[in-house]
Amino acid sequence: MRHLIDTALLKVIGWANLAVFKVSRGGVRFYSFGGVPGLFLTVTAPAAPIGEDLSVSCFPDGDDHIVLAAASDTRLLDLLRTATAVTFSDSEIPVDCVMLTDTERAVQLRRIRKRLSLPQRHEVTEHRLLPVARLSPRL
Incomplete structure (x- = not known):
C-alpha cells in the first residue's frame, strides 16, 4: 500500500x-529528485582476478557503507561473496567486505528506510534493493 x-x-x-x-x-x-547514493568499487575475486570495477548502491553507516543489491543481481552478489580484495575506486582505500545474514539484512533495511527520502524509498522498493554487504575501511 x-x-x-x-x-x-x-x-x-x-x-x-x-x-x-x-x-x-x-x-x-x-x-x-535525488536517487540512492552509490560508490565505485574495484573487486578482486576468483571470477575477476585482475579486478572488476562496479557501481553499487549503498548507504553510509558510520564509517562503514551498506551495499544494496537486487536478488537478481547474481554477478554482483557472487563477486562480493568471493571477494579477496575490495577498494573504493576513487580513493583506492582497501575495505573489508562482510556479507550480511538474513537477520542483519532485516535490521539494516529498517534502519535505511527510516533515513530515505520519498524518491529514494520509491527507488529501493521499485528495484527491490536489499542490504547485502557491509564495507568497512581498513585502518
Missing part, C-alpha cells in the same frame, strides 16, 4: 514540477 502512495505522490510532484518549470520557462524547479 505504501508503495502505491509513494508512486502517486511522485507522479503528482512530477506533474507540479513540470508545470512550474514550463510556466517559469525553465527558470524554477519545484522539487529536485
Whole structure:
C-alpha cells in the first residue's frame, strides 16, 4: 500500500514540477529528485582476478557503507561473496567486505528506510534493493 502512495505522490510532484518549470520557462524547479547514493568499487575475486570495477548502491553507516543489491543481481552478489580484495575506486582505500545474514539484512533495511527520502524509498522498493554487504575501511 505504501508503495502505491509513494508512486502517486511522485507522479503528482512530477506533474507540479513540470508545470512550474514550463510556466517559469525553465527558470524554477519545484522539487529536485535525488536517487540512492552509490560508490565505485574495484573487486578482486576468483571470477575477476585482475579486478572488476562496479557501481553499487549503498548507504553510509558510520564509517562503514551498506551495499544494496537486487536478488537478481547474481554477478554482483557472487563477486562480493568471493571477494579477496575490495577498494573504493576513487580513493583506492582497501575495505573489508562482510556479507550480511538474513537477520542483519532485516535490521539494516529498517534502519535505511527510516533515513530515505520519498524518491529514494520509491527507488529501493521499485528495484527491490536489499542490504547485502557491509564495507568497512581498513585502518
